[in-house]
Amino acid sequence: MDTVFILIWFVVIIIAAFIEINTMDLTSVWFSIGALLAFILAILGQPIGVQVVAFVLVSVILLFSVRPIAKNYFRTNLVNTNADRLVGRVAICTKEIRPGEKGEVKIDGQYWSAITSGDDSVLVEERVEILAIEGVKLIVVKL
Numbered sequence: 001m002d003t004v005f006i007l008i009w010f011v012v013i014i015i016a017a018f019i020e021i022n023t024m025d026l027t028s029v030w031f032s033i034g035a036l037l038a039f040i041l042a043i044l045g046q047p048i049g050v051q052v053v054a055f056v057l058v059s060v061i062l063l064f065s066v067r068p069i070a071k072n073y074f075r076t077n078l079v080n081t082n083a084d085r086l087v088g089r090v091a092i093c094t095k096e097i098r099p100g101e102k103g104e105v106k107i108d109g110q111y112w113s114a115i116t117s118g119d120d121s122v123l124v125e126e127r128v129e130i131l132a133i134e135g136v137k138l139i140v141v142k143l
Contacts, residue, residue: 005048009039009055026067034059086130091140097122105130105138113137 016032038055086107097103097114098121105114105128116122117131120142128140 002042002045002048005042005051006039009035009042009051012055013039026070027063030062030067031055031059033062084133086138087132089130090127090143091130091138093122093124093126093128096124097128097140102137105140114140117141 012035016028020028034055038051041051091105091107094106095104097116122142127143130138132139
């Protein structure tokens with residue numbers, strides 16, 4: 001039994017787990033699992049080539065097959081508001097929007113706070129295109 005490789009795989013398990021805990025991206029965990037298998041193979045006295053092949057195969061297979069399923073399962077912070085459908089649409093300015101200041105626009109019968117992305121002021125009744133949504137305000141550009 002070669003204790004150097006046992007130690008190496010143990011360190012890889014710990015480092016990959018630490019990275020996963022800090023990023024929560026569901027990427028490093030699969031390498032930790034692959035390293036766990038290689039660790040077990042090292043304890044059983046398997047050659048280093050078998051350990052490395054097992055580590056790479058298990059890590060890559062889990063990364064590309066289980067990760068997408070797991071990411072969908074753990075996706076909990078999404079709240080569908082349908083506000084995204086406003087991006088790219090045209091609204092009418094109801095309160096003047098000066099650069100760096102908030103104004104107001106109306107779209108689909110609803111009033112939204114808005115700021116302009118350009119250096120031009122937007123006057124009342126002018127048309128604007130919605131570029132993005134930041135919180136509860138629209139980022140618009142004058143048409």
